[in-house]
Amino acid sequence: MTSNDDVSVLKVSSSDIPESERVTRLRDFNCRGEVKAELEIRAGEPIIANLTAHSLPDAHLLLGTLFGAKLVRSRQFVVDDGDDSLVLVFNRSGTIGVTGRGRNLLLGPGDAVLASAEDATTFERFVAGDCFSLRVPRRVLAPIIMDVDDAVMQVIRDRQAEIGVLVDYATSLVREHALATPALRELGAGHLHDLLALVLDPTDDVRESAGRHGAKAARLRKAKFLIVNNCWRHDLSVGSVAQELSVTPRYLQRLFEADGKTFSSFLIEQRLKRAHRMLREPEFVERPVSSIAYDVGFGDLSYFNRSFRRAYGATPSAVRRGAAE
Incomplete structure (x- = not known):
């Protein structure tokens, strides 16, 4: 060496x-x-x-x-x-x-x-x-x-x-x-x-992000990173993210709309991805689905179940069983 x-x-x-x-x-x-x-x-x-x-x-x-x-x-x-x-x-x-x-x-x-x-x-x-x-x-x-x-x-x-x-x-x-x-x-x-x-x-x-061009794209990307890394927080909102970026909530909403999504749909998507990963990991096998839903940021279990099934074509319990098998 x-x-x-x-x-x-x-x-x-x-x-x-x-x-x-x-x-x-x-x-x-x-x-x-x-x-x-x-x-x-x-x-x-x-x-x-x-x-x-x-x-x-x-x-x-x-x-x-x-x-x-x-x-x-x-x-x-x-x-x-x-x-x-x-x-x-x-x-x-x-x-x-x-x-x-x-x-x-x-x-x-x-x-x-x-x-x-x-x-x-x-x-x-x-x-x-x-x-x-x-x-x-x-x-x-x-x-x-x-x-x-x-x-x-x-x-x-x-x-x-x-x-x-x-x-x-x-x-x-x-x-x-x-x-x-x-x-x-x-x-x-x-x-x-x-x-x-x-x-x-x-x-x-x-x-x-490497500095080639685009202030708007850079702001949108930073907003997405804030959401990805904090999606589990129940108090995360378009207002709190906009404040972090020093822009208005409406400006931030327009950035997402120009990208083909809404702020809310992107936030829900990240929470569902987090839940999907947890359901497939052995260390969370004893954690109830309701607890996982709350941990990733959902306050309504019924809404979580509907959103999860719409995104993955299966219930949370079915995804967990599939991972175990």
């Missing part, structure tokens, strides 16, 4: 490690350089690894390959370390299986997926190849991507240009030793965050 102030580099190669020590060294590397996870060895297969991790403030890069083993981030790891980071995994070649949130995904060459450290997840390479990953704290993406949880565990196949720019920029930072000085590190990390946001949400709103 090498380090320079607040940046560190970890490298590991199975060709440099005696076979008897490979599992121990790889487990140590994985816990120090990436999200903590257990290394499960596939019986009868040699472990092939050639990995380099670059850690800098609010951004962690991992490049290389791991074959012959499975990475398992169990529920126990999630509970123990409290890590809430998000990681974009880009499969450059070969095939990777990713399991989490009740989904089994297969990433072919050029595919990517966003995973959350708050979920029990497994990663397994079925065909040898290289990958690239970028891990950032949730607080970095939360102000940039609207309801970032919607992007988790969705295969990304249609944003090759955006991914290409992100990967090329990240590898150039490493190749040109641009992370060696504090000023370049801070600038590089900021650029990585913006490029990751464009991969996950390549819309005009995200470009505007």
Whole structure:
């Protein structure tokens, strides 16, 4: 391992490690350089690894390959370390299986997926190849991507240009030793965050949030973030959000109407999404539906049930049963 102030580099190669020590060294590397996870060895297969991790403030890069083993981030790891980071995994070649949130995904060459450290997840390479990953704290993406949880565990196949720019920029930072000085590190990390946001949400709103254009769009986006992050509050209203933005309630309503929604419909949508996630999470299995409805901001259980069924085509209890099954 090498380090320079607040940046560190970890490298590991199975060709440099005696076979008897490979599992121990790889487990140590994985816990120090990436999200903590257990290394499960596939019986009868040699472990092939050639990995380099670059850690800098609010951004962690991992490049290389791991074959012959499975990475398992169990529920126990999630509970123990409290890590809430998000990681974009880009499969450059070969095939990777990713399991989490009740989904089994297969990433072919050029595919990517966003995973959350708050979920029990497994990663397994079925065909040898290289990958690239970028891990950032949730607080970095939360102000940039609207309801970032919607992007988790969705295969990304249609944003090759955006991914290409992100990967090329990240590898150039490493190749040109641009992370060696504090000023370049801070600038590089900021650029990585913006490029990751464009991969996950390549819309005009995200470009505007990076300063490209649009005061009205910026205000609307800030209003949406305030709602997403505070939708559970029973006192949240168009008036309170408008006051936070230093605009009139009518001006804020017009911003939403121009976007094709009303303030109220957007608020209800976010509360329902929050309830839907809670109903599918094991830690809330003992929580009554009425309690969940209240926790996400609804004061009327009948209205919650009608709105939920209209949005998801199923009752809250049915969604919970489906998640358990």
